[in-house]
Amino acid sequence: MLGKTVKGVLWWACLSALVFCDSPGAGVASAGEAIFSPPSEQSIPGGSLGDLVRKGEEIFTNTKKYAGHYVGNDLTCESCHLNRGRKAYAAPLWGAYGIYPRYRLKNHKVNSLAERMQGCFRFSMNGTAPAVDSPTVKALVAYSYWMSRGAPVGVKLPGAGMLHLTPPSRSPDPFSGKKVYEARCALCHGLHGQGRMSRGETAFPPVWGGKSFNKGAGFYNVGKLAGFIKMNMPLSKGDSLSDQDAWDVAAYVDSQPRPEKPAVK
Ligand code: HEC
Ligand code: HEC
Incomplete structure (x- = not known):
């Protein structure tokens, strides 16, 4: 009551x-x-579908351990798709499943969900893409499929993707962003953006440097990163930064060194 x-x-x-x-x-x-509320963890079915879904969840949350061959940095899928891919405005998997196949300007073709995932491996994970019919991608697709059960198909749901943050009143300024970073982010992500490892696992993911996402990633777009930060960072204190601070700190993070965009194959 x-x-x-x-x-x-x-x-x-x-x-x-x-x-x-x-x-x-x-x-x-x-x-x-x-x-949309995705089905609870407890409702993952038994049998072979359940096995595949659980495998997908393991890969998603502990990517290096379960799909290390394809990973080139210290991130997991969950580093950005928070709460195991369930969190609204952090590109949740339940918001993705129903809107693929989908045309993307980035590669000028209609992409399947599997192809979209390959993109995150190459750019966000700075790695190599597993084949669309590989066990890794099959498990990840099953995980997304299961999480979107009951969601309408073909429509962009509220909370899908990242927040489209209104353009700032003045251009994003990395110098102001540095101050925001030092006050609100460095505690977890480190003064040099390096993050923190604990027992071989990523406790706080790096936000720049050699172990971070590369220049082909969605977060290398300041607007996309600002929308994510606004809704999700500092962790568990989403929506506490002003829009301008979110833009500035995103501009600062994206102005720092990181791996180059790999050549398009
Ligand atoms: C560095 C952050 C980052 C990491 C790590 C990352 N992604 Fe993404 N992912 C993104 C961004 C940004 C988008 C684009 C969201 C948008 O356009 O609104 C995206 C989009 C997606 C989409 C499509 C979502 C949609 O709504 O269209 C899927 C599926 C996906 N990622 C899966 C994965 C998988 C699987 C992994 C791990 C192998 C992964 N991602 C790792 C940042 C990341
Ligand atoms: C309390 C600790 C904490 C604070 C403070 C914090 N973050 Fe994070 N951040 C995290 C964690 C943990 C994750 C990964 C979540 C996961 O793996 O479940 C993350 C993920 C991220 C990511 C996506 C993954 C990556 O490394 O690229 C970015 C970008 C990010 N944070 C930026 C920021 C910014 C900018 C601030 C300051 C406004 C900030 N964070 C403050 C803990 C924190």
Whole structure:
């Protein structure tokens, strides 16, 4: 009863302030649109489909361990697709499944979901792409398929992809961004963007340098990175930076050294 009331008050606060609420479960988008709730972990089915889905989830959350051959940096898929690919405005897998195949200007063709995943391996993971019919991609596709069960197909759902942040009133400024970074980000990601490893696993992912995403990645686009940061960073304090700070810190992060974009094959 009390829980319900508290939730109601939160909903009201979200709606009246016209902000995006950063709650882990069902959320509310700016226009009051409900955010899709993916099926719970407990509902992964038994049998061979369940095995494939669970394998996909393992690859997604511990990519180096389960698909290390294809990974060229210290990130996992979950480093950017937060909460195991479930979080709204962090390109959730439930928002992706139903909108592929899809035309992308980037490679000027209609991409299957598997081909889209290959892109993240090459650029965001600075690695090599597993074949579309490889066990790795089959498991990841199954994981995305399962997570989107019950979601409408062919429409962009609220919370899918990243937030399209309104253009800033002044151009993004890396010098102001450096101050934001040092105050709000360096504690976890390190003063030199290097992140932190713990027992061979990534505790805090690097945001620039040789172990980060390369210049072909979506996050090398300042606007895309700003939208992600606005909604998701500092971790668990999404929507606490001003829009301008999100733009500035994104410009700073993207102005730092990182691997070059690999030649297009
Ligand atoms: C450095 C951050 C980063 C990492 C790591 C990363 N991705 Fe992505 N991914 C992105 C961005 C940015 C997009 C584009 C989202 C958009 O356009 O709104 C994206 C898009 C996608 C999409 C399409 C989503 C959509 O809504 O169109 C899928 C599927 C995907 N990634 C899967 C993966 C998989 C699988 C891995 C691990 C092998 C991975 N990603 C690793 C940043 C990342
Ligand atoms: C409390 C610790 C913490 C703080 C503070 C924090 N982050 Fe993160 N950040 C994380 C973690 C942890 C992840 C990866 C999430 C996962 O793997 O589940 C992440 C992921 C990211 C990513 C995507 C992965 C990558 O390495 O490229 C970016 C970009 C990012 N953070 C930028 C920032 C920026 C900019 C700030 C400051 C505004 C910030 N973070 C503040 C913990 C933090």
